Amino acid sequence: MQRALALARRGCGPRTPGPWSRRQSSAAAKASAVFRTRSERSPQERILTLESMNPQVKALEYAVRGPIVLKAGEIEKELRRGIKKPFTEVIRANIGDAHAMGQQPITFLRQVVALCTYPNLLDSPSFPEDAKKRARRILQGCGGNSLGAYTASQGVNCIREDVASYVTRRDGVPADPENIYLTTGASDGIITILKILVSGGGKSRTGVMIPIPQYPLYSALISEFDAVQVNYYLDEENCWALDVNELRRAVREAQNHCNPKVLCIINPGNPTGQVQSRKCIEEVIHFAWEEKLFLMADEVYQDNVYSPDYKFHSFKKVLYEMGPEYSSNVELASFHSTSKGYMGECGYRGGYMEVINLHPEIKGQLEKLLSVRLCPPVSGQAAMDTVVNPPVPGEESFEQFSREKESVLSNLAKKAKLTEDLLNDIPGIQCNSVQGALYAFPRIFLPARAVETAQAHKMAPDMFYCMKLLEETGICVVPGSGFGQREGTYHFRMTILPPVEKLKTVLQKVKDFHIKFLETYA
Known part of the structure; x- marks a missing residue:
């Protein structure tokens, strides 16, 4: 008798359904029907659709990471799959991301953050005392002496x-x-x-x-x-x-x-x-x-x-x-x-x-x-x-910090002038002086047939130009229409951040492309 009860508890006894099991079966059937009904809904019946979402979010655009950048990502995936292109890499000149373009970090900054992140390093002789001093002060200001708080x-x-x-x-x-x-x-x-x-x-x-x-x-x-x-x-x-x-x-x-x-x-x-x-x-x-x-x-x-x-x-x-x-x-x-x-x-x-x-x-x-x-x-x-709160004269890290800072800024100044000069050397492109920041915003003079072709593709003319530039050279820049411009003028924004030799290559490719583009749509 006890063995029969034990088997029954484990579900190994006779299969005669009682009232409880019948209620369970009925509930399961109803749940299954509800699940089937929900899973069979068409997308139009979903709560969140393009029609029901916040219209302000739908209206906003962010050109720096817009369609041109999505296309660049697709091309990168194709290159990784071995699909042949007229180029071997996509050069993302669309955004002011210095380290992505190969700029080296400032040593002192990374030392302080490393010490704050892993305070055990405060005992290491590999770190200068002025970096340790700043890290200790920051940690004391944090709840629980940890960046994790x-x-x-x-x-x-x-x-x-x-x-x-x-x-x-x-x-x-x-x-x-x-x-x-x-x-x-x-x-x-x-x-x-x-x-x-x-x-x-x-x-x-x-x-x-x-x-x-x-x-x-x-x-x-x-x-x-x-x-x-x-x-x-x-x-x-x-x-x-x-x-x-x-x-x-x-x-x-x-x-x-x-x-x-x-x-x-x-x-x-x-x-x-x-x-x-x-x-x-x-x-x-x-x-x-x-x-x-x-x-x-x-x-x-x-x-x-x-x-x-x-x-x-x-x-x-x-x-x-x-x-x-x-x-x-x-x-x-x-x-x-x-x-x-x-x-x-x-x-x-x-x-x-x-x-x-x-x-x-x-x-x-x-x-x-x-x-x-x-x-x-x-x-x-x-x-x-x-x-x-950088190193000051007399502190251990001052000379290295000053040297690294000056190197970055002087290098950027050279690249700003290089970009301006080489862009102005291209027929049909005009670039103002790059006095500051990290970008050039040259004006491009497009033939009427190029404008008409872009409009036929339902694209802004400079978006059409930038998309062609990406597809033919692998260079990703942002069309001026994403930033706003006077009607009838066309531009693109490119960063001056690539290393000098790569920047020269980029600008030469832009020149070759632009001359070919003018010939194609003359």
Whole structure:
């Protein structure tokens, strides 16, 4: 009897179904029917479709990683499968990713981050004492003495203090750590500030003034936040200068259909590479004060200035030197990053923003918004600290750090001039001086038949050109239409980051392609 009960419990007894097993069978049958019904639904019946998704997300575009880059990825896969092409590699000249292009890391920065990541190395004689000193300070500022712990939402306090000291040294104007917020690259800060600024509907929708050409993060965010993009055009004939009369035109026209509230400046320029003069910055600040506009200064390329004829002036410095009428009233957010400059540490996603004249209640709202994302990557915060708190004369690492920094920047200056000269040597291409940043933005003069062919393929003419360039040479650049440009003009953006010999090869291939393209569509 006991054996029969045991077998029954294991399901080995007689198979006569009882009431419980019949209920189980019935429930299983119903579940199976529901599963079949759900699995047989057509895609149109799914909850999330192109029709039901957030229309603002669907509307945004980001040209730097758009269709041309997707095509480059497909071609790379084909090359790996052994499919023959007229080239052996894809050269991604589309993005300012220094280390992907072979730039070597700055030793001191990597030493500090390594020590912070693995504190056992603090006992190693292989690391200099000044790097250890910074790592210990950062670790003491982190919760639990570890980069693996969350930090305050605004970032590690001692790093914010170091940023404030750096800004003070740079500008000769005191900076308050309470106005410093560490961010996930500069992009995170830009997103956060725009998120707070955008409000209203109809004619009260927030107008955001952006330069054309622009870095497409701005147009993408404006679409995502359902704000209004207000274009002001940089003067290509005057080396992409910013004309305040053009700002006035843009704001007057925009007032008919939105509430212009924000003015974004990129200096040095991306994709245009110009460095704004001090006089221009003064005029922009006066314009923002006059029109009651919130200023956003994207200054991530502040170390990338390639000629003694040009100098970077921070908006904060100029603002304060213009006097208390401006320094007490103009609201400003400025942004910096580890991704550009001489560092090129894109992957760490380190950055900061400084806010000036923000209302105390708004600062509270800003901190609340930042708390939602908990904190920026702590390794990125440590990397940012080495940028603003580098070795100083008398410290062990100073000479090597200075040598590496100068090598990167002087090499970039040579490549900027090389790119400008070789592009201007190509018939049908015209390139302004690359004064700063990491890109050239040449104008390409396309034959009418090429424009017509592009339109027949439902493509922007410069997208058609760039796609042909990629397919025939393996060179990936971004069409100017992804950044904005005056109607009837065509451009592409390419980075100056490849090593000199590879850069020469790239530019020679562009020349050969362009001449052939002109002949084909003449």
